[in-house]
Every structure is written in structure tokens, then in C-alpha cells.
Amino acid sequence: MIEAPDEAALLAAELLARRWLPRQHPRVRRALIDADLWQSVQDRLAHIGLRLIDNIHADHVSVALLRGVESAVFGEVGLDANNNVDLPRDAVSLLVVLWSLIILPKRERQAARAASAEGDSQDEMFRTERPMPTAATVSPLVSYKALLADFGTQLGRKTRLDGNLKRLETHGFIARRGDDIAEGPLLDLLLDYDALAPRILDGALGDILARKRSQAEVADKAIDSGDTAQEAQD
16 A cells, blocks of 8 residues: 655655746745755655755745756766757857846845845844745846847847747746746746856846946936926926
8 A cells, every 4th residue: 555645755746747836835835944844855856866946036946956967867968068958059048138137136126125124123122034025026027029129139030039938938937928028937946146147247248237227227217207296296
């Protein structure tokens, strides 16, 4: 007779079946506060060469290969490739651009709000732990039209761009919301922030991001000035 699976086995099985789960999923929430359950899930996954991946900046958890089994699974050729999910090179370039436009500003907003909350709590008699702002509340949207105008030539123009956006959506890196592109469940999980962020910020793409940020700040100030003027007329 087969024994009923325990909580760790159920969570591991559901992660394998669904590829990712939200942090608010009941079993995930229990594992995040129960170190023994978390370790038990890691141990179960490790038996089949996988590991549980999570970071406080993402709204989901997922699984990935253990570092020690990557060469056995992909071989040396696979490890030397630019990715292990069979994305063409221009799709990888698009992924990096979208990661830069979404994850970098999201992380900045999360850090700023967390710092502001910590500062506010200094004046409270009973300090409480403030949660990290969720990705859903601070993650920016990328306009498809703006992406096509700014990067379409470099990324293969409209037909190629549309095909690669569909690939990234299928893999869980992005989500489409009408004409906008949003963070997908895996965008801030499977790409290494510590390795990628310095390369982008110190490279040519960093200059482009800085210009776009300045333009956004000017637009925000213009909107604020317009609102102030309208209030004065009222």
C-alpha cells in the first residue's frame, strides 16, 4: 500500500507539475516560515537533481537544476551556450532588455519603500517587521509600442520581436497585459541579479536606461505641475 504523501512531497510535486507557484500559495507560505519543511522540500528535490529557488523580491518560487548536475544534463556544449531553454540569440537579447526595464527599477522601488517603512518605524513605540513590497505593486509595465520604437531595429523588427515575446511568455519570463509587457513569474528568479545588474549598469544599455529614466522623471514632473495648476484654477 502506497503511503499518503507528506507536505514536503506535495509541494515538490506541485512545483514540478506547475513549474512555479505564488508565494501566497498555502503550502509555499508554510514552507517559507517553517525551516524544517523548507529543508525537507529541498532534500526531496535534491534527490532528482533539482533545487528550490526563491528570493524576497519575487512573487513566486520555482525549481532549477542543481549546479552539480548541469553538466551531466546539458553537457559541455549546453553549458557553453548562451542559455539552456533553447531561446535564439535575439530572444536572449530581448530577455535582457526586458529584465533591465522591469527588474532594475522594481528592485530600486522595493529598496526605497522598504527603507522608507523602516524609517517610519523608528518613531513607533512597538516596531513591527515590515514586509518587502510585492512585485505586483511596484513592478513597472513596458509599453510594447515603446519597446518596438526603441529596440525594434536591434531585435529583428516587429515580426521577429512578436515571435520572441511569445517565446518569453511561454517560458514564464513575461506576461502580456494588452499592449503592455509585465513581469512574469520567472523573470526575477532564473536570472542572476548580482551577476547581470553590474554588467548592464556599466555597459551601453545602462546609458539607455539612464536616458529613459530621465525622460520618465521629466514627464512625471510635467504631470505634477499640470495637476498643481489645475488645483489652483479650481
